[in-house]
Amino acid sequence: MESRVLKPVLAVYCAAFILFLYGPMIVLAILSFQGAGGGPQFPIIEWSTYWYQHLLGLTPPGRITQLPIGDALLRSLTLAFMTTVVSTVLGVMTAQGFRTRFKGSGIVFYLVILGMIVPGVLVGLGMALFSNMAGVARAWWGTAFVLHVVYTFPFAFLVMLAILNRFDRSVEEASLSLGVSPAQTFRRVTFPMIFPGVLSAMLFSFTLSYDEFSRTLFTSGRELTLPLTIYGTFSVEIYPNIFAFGVLTTLFSFTLLAIYALLMLRAVRKGQAFKGQEAEA
Amino acid sequence: MYDLELNRVGKTYSDGTVAVADFDLRVGKGEFVAFLGPSGCGKSTTLRMIAGFEEITNGDILIKGKNVSSIPPERRPTSMIFQNYALFPHMSVRQNIGFGLDVKHLSKTEKDSKVDRIMDMFGLTPFADRKADKLSGGQRQRIALARGLVVEPDILLLDEPLGALDANLRRVIQNELKLLQRELGITFVFVTHAQSEALGLSDRIVVMNRGRVEQIGTPHEVYANPKTEFVARFIGSNAIIEGQNLSIADGIGAVDTAFGRMRGRPAETVRAGEGVLVAIPAEAMRISRRGAADALPAENRLNGTIAMRHAVGSVQHFQIDLDGRQRVDVETSTDNRDLMQLAVGDAVTVDCPSENVTLVARG
C-alpha cells in the first residue's frame, strides 16, 4: 500500500536528482562539440572538435583569442597540491591530538571548524586588508595558499577524526608493548590502518582548493588561479571553447576520482590478502 | 629479587574515579599470578599500570628490582595480551609475530628462526602467510601469544585473554597456556573475572574488590580459607550464615547462630566477642535423611528440606531450605545411591566438619 505511493515518488525524485546533477554537464558536453561558426547555445550548426583545437591553440589565429588558461591551470594545480599536502598533514596531526582529551579541546575544535564555516568572501576580504596593513604582498602561493589551508584543513581534520574515533587503541598498545617506539608505531601500525581516511582527506583538500573562488578572489594578487581566470573570460564574451575546457577539467576530476578509487581498493585489499604485500616487502 | 613488585600502587583517574588503591604485591620469577574479581574492580587498570599504559598516581612498580613507574611502555620488559587479540590487520601472521623483533638489532636469519620456532610451537606454520583476520578466535589468540612471547619479555601480562573464546576452546587454550608458562618459565600476570580460570591456572590468586586487594594466596588458600566476606561469597559456593559472640579455643571458633552453635576456623581478621559470618563450602557438606544421621557424631548440623535438585555431570546440586529462613547449596557426588533417591520436599540434615568451615569478619 505504502510502497505503491512511495515507489513512484522515489523514482521521480531520483530521476530529478540525476537530471539536475548531470543535466548541466551533459548540455555543456554537447555544446562543446559546436562547429567553428557556432555560439554557446543550441542549435549545433555542425559537429566538430574545433573548440578543443582552439583551446589547445591548434587552429589558425582568428578573431577569437585563445583562452588564457595555461599558466592559471598550472598555478591552480600547484596550489591544490600544496594545500592537499599541508591540510592533510595538519588534519592527521590535529585529529591524532584530539584522541586524548585535553583542557580546552572543545574550544580548539570549534576554532578549527570555523575555517570551513565563515563565508569565503569575508575571509578573503579580511585577509586582503590584513596583508595590506602588514605590508605583505598578495600572491596565490602566499595569502591565498594560507586561506586555502584554513578552509580545507577542517575537512581533512573531520575526516581523520571520524576515522580515528573508530580506531582500536589496543592495536597501538600491542605495538608499544612489543618495544616499538611511538613514532615507529604510528608509521608502521597506525598510518597503514588509517590510510583510506588519509586518501579521502587528500581528495577533499585537493578538490576544494582546486575550484576555490571566493577566498582566492581578493587574495591571489595579480596572478590568477584557474577559477578566477575562467570567470574573467565570462565578462568579455562566451564562446564554446569554455565548454570544451569544462569537459576536459571534468575528465581530469574523474581521473582523480579513479586514482582515488584504485588506491582505496588497493589499501582495502592489502588489508585482506597478504601474499602480495609479502612479495613487495 | 622479585620479578614484579607493586608497592602501595594506586590509580585515581582524572575524573576522580579511584580505580585502584594500596595495591601491594610481590611476584617471584616464573610465577603465574591471577588477578580475580568482578567486572570494574580495577584488574585491567592495575595490569595497564604494570604495562605502562596507565599512569600510576600512587606508589611504585618495580620490575626485576628496577623502578619502572616513569618508564614508557615500549621500554618496559613486559608484553601485553589483549582480550580482542589486537592483531595488526594489515599484516600477515608471520609479519604480526615478527613485528616486535623488527626493532631489535637482529640478523634476518636470527629473526626468521625465532619466528619459525614460535610459529611451530603454536601450530601456526600452515597459516604463516595468511591474514590474521581470516583465522578463528583460537588461532588469533595463539598469534597474539606468539607475538608477545617472541620478544622474550620478563613478564607477560594477559587481560582476559580467553574471554572472547567459546567454552571448549577456552579450556584447550587454558591448558596450552599453563604448559607453555611452565616450559618457558616466564612470569605471567593474568587478569580474569572467571574463578575457574584463576583457580585452574595460577600459582597465586589476587582477589580484588572495588580497587582493593581482598586476599592474596594460592588457589587452595583463597578457596578453602577465605579471609573476608567478599572472598567467601565470591570464590567457590559457600553457604553463609550469620553468627554472634565469637569465642575462640584451641584455634577453633564457636558462634551462636539462628541454627544453633556452629564451629569453624576463624580467619585472622576476626576477634573474639564479635559477630562473624560462617562460611561452609557447598562440597564440604554432608547430606542425609533427617533422623538417619542423628546417631552419627556430626558438627554444624542444619535441618531443612530439599527445595531443588539438579545434576551437572558427576556433581549433584541440592538446594536446602532451612525452615524458610535461608537456603544453602550442597554439592555431592552422583555416585551416592542413597542421596540420588532424595526428592524435593524430603526432610534432611546437613552437617560439616569444623575444619572445613571458616569464620570471617562481616563486611
Ligand SMILES: Nc1ncnc2c1ncn2[C@@H]1O[C@H](COP(=O)(O)OP(=O)(O)O)[C@@H](O)[C@H]1O
Ligand atoms: N579511562 C578511565 N577513566 C575513568 N574511569 C575509568 C577509566 N578506565 C576505567 N575506569 C574505571 O575504573 C574502574 C576499574 O576499571 P577496570 O580496571 O577496567 O576494571 P576491571 O578490569 O576489573 O573490569 C571502573 O570503575 C571503571 O569504570
Ligand SMILES: [Mg+2]
Ligand atoms: Mg578489564
